[in-house]
Amino acid sequence: MKNQYNILIAGVGGQGNLVCGCVLAEAALQQGLTPTTGETFGASRRGGTVLTHLRLDADDLGPLIPREQLDLLLGLEPLESLRAAVDLATSRTTAIISMTKIETPESIAGKVKYPEITEIKRSLRAICGKVYSLDPGRIFAETGTRRALNAYMLGAMVTSGVTSLTEEHILRAIQTTLKEWDLNRVAFEAGKKDFRSLVDL
């Protein structure tokens, strides 16, 4: 079997999870790979958990990543990242996670408590091989929107160098797949910068 690389994007309905998977798959295709993505949507779209499975060079392997085969967990939300990690991540897994939380309907209503971010981080560290926690709060504030989270996370991912996808191909895929190129370009650069400052620390 070829050298397989498996990415799971975890988030909440409305975060643009599926389109993030499309960008990565498109970049992989342009690099001559044969990606496959598996998407969970439908009823789960209404504010529920959304997962996108991406296998960078799958040929005709199934769309779902088997247990113990997860290489990169790209987390758009901390709680959903932990949920995904519990199911699929191992020491083989690198996690790159946005730590901006989205409360659940019940935690908003004060019926349950959203877990402490420090606890989520600790747990992720215990499960995954490597964890990079990002705070997109600054870019959200600067751009006045959360819509560019995907581009921000992709900027961080490229800088991490964990995948074989090149910056050039990802940027081109962002340009062809996402709207609002100027906004996404800014967010992408912010993601790169924030990731670099993480590693420098």
Added chain:
Amino acid sequence: MESSSGSKVLMSGNEAIARGALEAGICFCASYPGTPSTEIAAALMKSSQNHDIYVEWSVNEKVALEACVAASWAGIPALCSMKSLGLNVAADFLLNVNLSGTGAGGVVLVVCDDPRGHSSSNEQDSRFYAKAAYLPLLEPSTCQQAKDVISIALALSQKHRIPVIVRSTTRLSHSRSVVKLREIASATCTTSEELANAPYNVPNPHLKHQELGMKLKEIAQDFEKSKLNSVSGGENTDTLIIASGVAFRYTKEAVDLLNIPSVQIVNLLTSHPLPQKDVVDWIKNRQKVLFVEEVDPFIEDGVLAIAAELHLDEIPTFSGKRNGVVPFFGELDTNTVMDALRSIQGIPQKHQDEQDLNTLKLARQMLIPRRLTFCAGCTHRNVYWALGRVKRRIKEGLIVTGDIGCYSLGVFYNEAMNTMQAMGSGIGTASGLGQLERFGLKQKVVTVAGDSTFFHACLPGLVNAKHKNANMTFLILDNSTTAMTGFQPNPGTSKQRLGNTVVSIESIVRAIEPSHFEIINAVDIDAMIETIHKAVEIDGLKVILVNSVCRLEEQRLGKTHEEFSRVVVDINLCKGENCRICTDQFSCLAIGWNENLKKAEVIENLCIRCGACIPVCPHDAIKGAEP
């Protein structure tokens, strides 16, 4: 969808099926939206701007199939797509037209099953319709195959004059991979005179049945000679796996991960009728045969029937859903196939590290659920809230029968709905309950259905209720769109596609002349409580048309709520922990809990300022802010 021949593009299984339809020269498509099938007709609808293809969202799957078959009778190649449960609706027609035959145009019937019921109320295996109706059925495994199989299915339908079923499942329909395109058919479609000269009916069903049986035998022989099914793997002739659909891909990976490349795998595309001679060749003299398919043992049972003709010493040990090696319920994945292979090959399970298990256990304890809920400001919540209040006022209580749509979430909302079954079953069951007073039923009967469901399957139930004078109240939650599946227009939608006409729900209901009819606004909760209360107390068939709003649709159309005044909680009036009616019972997403103040608060960026929650607070603490 529009890329040129020879190019390699990423496509979902559903988009690939749609592209396959264009390449095959399909000129007519009718469908009813339903996950996971919706994107097939949606993609073709987009393409209809550039290609000579007619596409419609029919009122239901039966009408869609009837329309497609009619097109084929007139010589126009047609494709009809639907979800698993949709085929139940269309089945009445399907089990006639299989006998009378389709036309020269040909009909491809695409059914998308939903193993595990991710977006469905069951996980039915629709392949049994192929057996019941004696129809050929093809199961593609990859997006490429999903595209290519449409031409094959259409040719088969045109040759044998019967519908040909193509079956997908959620993980094929909703996965994307690389597809190499062929040329889109350029020939234009023109109707033939055939229909006028050849009546399609079933005068002698038994003779037609005989004829169909012979067609099916001939098709099985064609499948034997074809290259549609393939055998891959190594030299090990002891063990064979027969896999179909997306499960074939899980099987391939399971074999790779367990490092047993020597076993052989059949990728079976022609699940019905089985290529009998090939099957005998595949299984004869093997030690073990494993079946990997979703959901029921369909191929397994077919092969077991063929195996009965083998000599005893040639029969292998069969494993699959019948002996429990593969689970008989739920969705498969690579891990379940690995477990099945370990079981039949005697490979020990991997031992999990104690410390890892403990880490996972601790993490799981932290995971609070993220449940599905109504959107902020969703008017369905208001209706259920009002029903809850009416329930309290009526000493006999209410029975609420529900239906299929976003409002099905009422099952989870303060248990507002007592039953939820199939499309249109709410009014049908209510019509029955409405006769049970004579046997002692005390509760008042209420049923709810949305606008798209109203057109899909509620009309016969409504007429029945009127005709038999059933004692019940019917709430039509009309938000003017098919929200659950992605905002497809239905006959009641105010903004229609070019050439389509609005059909008024109000006019239909008035024509039926219920004992009592009212139209109310779903944002005004107080008025809704009074109106529903009054209606349930009247005898006979009562209908209330509830003008509702889909907030997602509003958002999609770019509507903002800036012009309305903000909604705020007056913390001096809020009773805090002692009350919590707004946060715990009404539960709009935009009403939060302020931990520091121990009071409710409105979450600005979620609130759509509809004000529906204002009368919900018994202490008048929720109010519109001064402008």
